[in-house]
Amino acid sequence: TIEFTGALHATVVKQVRLKNPSSKTLMYNAILVGRDADDFSLPKGNTVTIAPKRQTSMNVEFTSRFLRPAEAVLLLISKNVGGIDGATLAFSLKSEVKHIEPAAILKCKSPCYEL
Numbered sequence: 001t002i003e004f005t006g007a008l009h010a011t012v013v014k015q016v017r018l019k020n021p022s023s024k025t026l027m028y029n030a031i032l033v034g035r036d037a038d039d040f041s042l043p044k045g046n047t048v049t050i051a052p053k054r055q056t057s058m059n060v061e062f063t064s065r066f067l068r069p070a071e072a073v074l075l076l077i078s079k080n081v082g083g084i085d086g087a088t089l090a091f092s093l094k095s096e097v098k099h100i101e102p103a104a105i106l107k108c109k110s111p112c113y114e115l
Contacts, residue, residue: 001091001092001093001094002014002016002060002074002091002092002093002094003094003095003096004062004064004070004093004094004095004096005095005096005098006062006064006097006098007064007097007098007099007100007101008064008067008097008099008100008101009063009064009065009101010063010064010101011061011062011063012061012062012063012064012095013043013059013060013061013062014059014060014062015057015058015059015060016057016058016059016060016074016091017055017056017057018048018050018055018056018057018058018076018089019050019054019055020050020051020052020053020054020055020086021053022052022053022086023052023053024052024081025049025050025051025052025081026049026050026078026081026086027047027048027049027050027078027079027081028047028048028049028050028076028077028078028079028086028089029046029047029076029077029078029079030042030046030047030048030058030074030075030076030077031046031074031075031077032072032073032074032075032093033072033073033075034071034072034073034093035070035071035072036070036071036072036095037072037073039062039063039064039065039070039072039095040060040061040062040070040072040074040093041060041061041062041063042058042059042060042061043059043061044058044059048076060074060093062093062095064095064097066097067097067100069094069095069096069097070093070094070095071092071093071094071095072093073090073091073092073093074090074091074093075088075089075090076088076089076090076091
């Protein structure tokens with residue numbers, strides 16, 4: 001589970017580190033699915049390539065629109081490269097709004113009542 005915690009309407013970025021222990025290149029297609037998948041994004045695109053015996057990081061962004069927790073799933077589906085398939089990976093994405101920043105503060109004067 002990857003948890004995104006921040007203020008309402010703020011963008012939170014998390015990194016998913018992917019390792020390739022094999023001696024062949026792995027390639028994945030990333031897909032966001034679920035009720036709130038539209039609130040999550042992959043800014044560097046939805047294709048990830050991992051060189052042999054290397055690791056790479058993938059950024060996942062979340063922008064909160066509501067106070068309720070958001071949920072989605074990040075699926076990494078392997079593409080066949082050079083006769084090798086990697087395992088399909090799934091990550092649960094969850095959010096929590098910890099505080100609310102005011103968009104603006106207005107001051108006004110007015111009588112409480114009139115006779």
